[in-house]
Amino acid sequence: MKERSTLWCRVVFVVMVAWALLVSGCSSGGGSSSGFLPQGEIVNVTVLQTTDMHATISGVGFFNDYTPDTTGDDFVLGGWARIATKINEIRDGRRAAGAVVFLVDSGDYNMGTVYDMLWQTNAALRFIQKMEYDVITLGNHEFDYGPQKLATMIDGARNSQDGFTVPIVATNAVFDGANDLEDLVDDGAIINDYYVLTHTSGLKVGVIGLMGKTADDYAPNAWPVTFKSDYENADVLEFIQEKVDALRNIEGVHLVIALSHSGVIDPNGNPQGDDIILAENITGIDIIASGHEHVTTNAVIPVVNGSHTTYIICAGANATNLAQLDFRVNMKTKQLAGVPTLTNHPIDDDIAGDPEINTMVGDMNDEIDTMLTSLGVSLSDVVATSELNLSYPGMAMEFGLGNLLADALRYAGTEATEPTIGAFANGVIRGGFFQQQDIAFADLFAVVPLGITTDDNQDPLLPGYPLLKVYLNGNEVWDICKFDVSIMGAQSTNPQYISYFFSISGLQCTYNYLTGAVLSADHYAWDDYTCTGGTTPIPQGTATLYPVIVDKYTVDMLLTPSIQGLLAFLGITLQPKLDDGTPINAGNLLAARLDREPGTPGVQEYYAWSAALKFFTDPAPGLGETIPVVPYNLSVGQRLVFQ
Template sequence: MEFSKGMVRGFCAAFASVSLAIASVVPAVSAEVAPNKGKDSTFRLTIMHTNDTHAHLDNIARRISAITKVRAQKPYSLLLDAGDVFSGTLYFNEFHGLADLEFMNLAGYDAMTLGNHDFDQGTGPLANFIKGAEFPFVDANVDLSKDTNLSDRFHDEITEHPKNGSVYNGMIKVVKGEKIGIFGLTTAETLVISNPGKDVVFQNYIQKAKRAVADLKGKGANKIIALSHLGFDDGGGDNDLTLAKEVEGIDVIVGGHSHTKLDAPVVEQTGSEPTIIVQANEYGKYLGTVDVTFDKNGKVIGHDGKLIDIDQKFNNRFVIPDDPKAAQILETKYKPAVLEKQRTIIGTTTVDLIGGRPDARVRETNLGNLMTDAILAKAKTINPDTLIAIQSGGGIRTSIPAGNINLAHVFELMPFGTSLAIIKLTGAEIKQVLEFSVKDAPKPFGGFLQVSGMKFTYDSRKPAGQRVQSIEVKEDGRHYVPIDRAKIYHVATNTYLVKGGDGFTILAKAYKEGRVSEPGHADWKTFIEYIGDQKNKTVSPTVEGRITDLAN
């Protein structure tokens, strides 16, 4: 946010008041939204929403403070989560979701759906999470009836009387006398990108959504929310845009999975009534809020949605203060173990691992090779057809000296928490990607790509776009062969690049065309696992001619 001098003076005067500070980032009621006037007129519902928090708890006290403030301003509200609480930080590695759960109970969530990563450790830890929840779960297309750990918590029904710590297809929540229908959906990709086990069944999300809408309406709910862990425009075969177009009767889709930052709600107009789609990015950085106005028949006639920036600062101080109780729990019960864990040694390197500026942005480095090898190895466990991995040099933030590697080194190296993505590209498109990578060479560029499973040459003396001279792919895992421009290759990278990060529009185009799978798996965790798989957890990567500038 940019401030004029006058705005800064005014804001400073108000900053002493905590209430006013929070109010500055909590969205006000839209002028188009009338107050609640009773059953025969309009009804306004505020939905607070989170998704893909992935055990990022360092800002949880501010998150809860923001939730409390919204509730105080807008009492006719719901707090919903669209899945993927599990995996992502040391808080999860240490507490397996139960730290997150304590704060979710404290915040007073009304419902949650299951994300793919909530199955990462099988259904045992997930069952512990669900059993301790002081709120219900909804999932219409996941059948848990045969799973040993969850069958006693699963109810294949729409209920008007949901119990905490139980999973239903959907539920009805009464807000100011109005029946609000809520059902959940989880991406079927979970079968191949997580570890749900053979007894968890994923069913057709369109069919199950239609059934859930009909059942909710049959129980008198004419205001219906889909809690979706499908992805906004994800290319894995199911997504929110398709859901909104194909299923009539959904008023609001609260989304997750694709980590999409929707600064304002997206309106899908297919059908007789509009569907509002919202999603709040990732990692608890934002609390999503949307005010939805319904007419007496349950049709959406107005909406106003914004994201509250939980980490916004002014004068180097967080605008939103900590909730005192949440802060005390975090600092005394959970944070000490995480800080201790950061000193954990995860392996050893016999050589200096070279990254950072400018090295990783101008030439092949041994650390770039190590990181891309790790990415490729992980991707192959999910899709064995993956042959290539790429990583931008700007995401290799530092070097690591020879000796022990601890977790603090790893988080300094890759602080952004990006996750794995696998993209389908033709050989011709891969050449375009590499041309963009070396366009500024020999000057440093954050989008300069480190690679695995591939090697290429370029000539930095030639004009940009005409520099790449040869590309070879290690198709059998051992021998390099010339790339086939017409062939489709599976390329492992991260969610930042496939969405156009560093200016890679060719990757963003493929993403929009549905050619990307997002199995998740945080970059730092993939790196740690790869080192752990090496003999004696020791690495000695070298520069081996994967990237050659013929001008040198």
């Protein structure tokens, strides 16, 4: 009896100890991560990564086709309710298996869809809070509206019903002069240094948040914020290495993760890009969770730097994939125990959306519909049907979608009897339309979603670059032709200039195919909005000014020293003017805004999406809710004609 009693006591003691370990292992010492207390020196870790989600809350596809409550009945990819289901499934499963789980994002969660209309309370950050991310960083598109409005976004999320407490780590950002963001750094909402996640198991994970040079170059509105982004610059490398060394030697972390909005090019072939350069030059980063280039790594990319190996992953873009990285950490040596394993989880209609996130998205849709009341439209309203496929070809060339958008700008800004030109740059096109697509307003907006005004008196204050009516003389109109022809000729060796190419409306350029010389510039009749009729020559000279409808982003870029230098190199002069001939500069640019309601006090701004809405829905000479095959099915150039 004594032996049996002693054995029973031992069993009870072991069970009690195991239960104590179980309970202690299920609480979180950093962020929302938790798991069982590990046995021995090895800890199993799972990192779940999203990146470049771009507010694709209702997925990538037709807005009215998205059915997150059911499965097997749509072709929409992604959708945040669906990715929420997958995140919860994997996080719960890995924790039950004893792993420590971290959920991270590598930036650009904003900008790209109609949900950007909620920028003041920030739909993306509200989702990130609801899903209990552990840590995130900033991407270049977080700065699209400028530092002050970025601060408004973060503050709006913090003051929303659920609040916002997820650490935003921006290690290599310099916020000097951006007072509102500096206040958020002082409050601890933005970590302008490294960050340490401490788990109840004792695991300490050091996190740095980085923006690479390529992404930095695509953040023109970030000023006065700057970034130590050139990973080939000795001072920048010294700065980052000091942060990693401090995490290793002062904080005593077991693992270092870089949330890097820098990017990998050709990740599944010959990997290159800023994050490869980072890994080759910095010692001590274990994992780089990469973003910016919108590519998915099929397997981890190992980069050997001396005795250390850094592993790079990227989840892709638009919440169409969730990256799961599983690995083991030796708590004693503070090294990875083996090569991490990457599993990609496609997000599609096989996954039912999380009910709580579905409800949240429904509430967001209602908020936006209320904002759109004054425009007489809702998110799901069908504004047109397309009779053909229209997409952006990724090249400098005349194409149907570009012509359509340029026509829309010209339609919105032309005054009776006044020949007018519309010009729309490749770089602000973000999508397209499909044959027989019933285009919802949300679908239209997603094609041209970028930017916001600097006039905070607009009510409601909606996204979009304001449209401007500027004036060019005859010589400069000819130079528009020369610019496009030059970009077409140089694109194979200088692909960075493709985004500057103008689609044009109301103007026909004829050029010599062999020499690139512009032979003529002709305008269409003022009311020939689809450019299918005859033309009239535009004489060279400076005496006559011709109105051009263009967005503010294009004029902003046109006035930069880099673009002016390019124009000078090409022998081109483009100086936008007000209607009285005054040269436009940053100080008087808003005086050129196109007014949607001239009879209403103040300026009611037009944006590319609101111009397209008007062009698509107006009866003739608008499109009458049908995008026709002719003239947008281009087989040969109609507005850029070679001889």
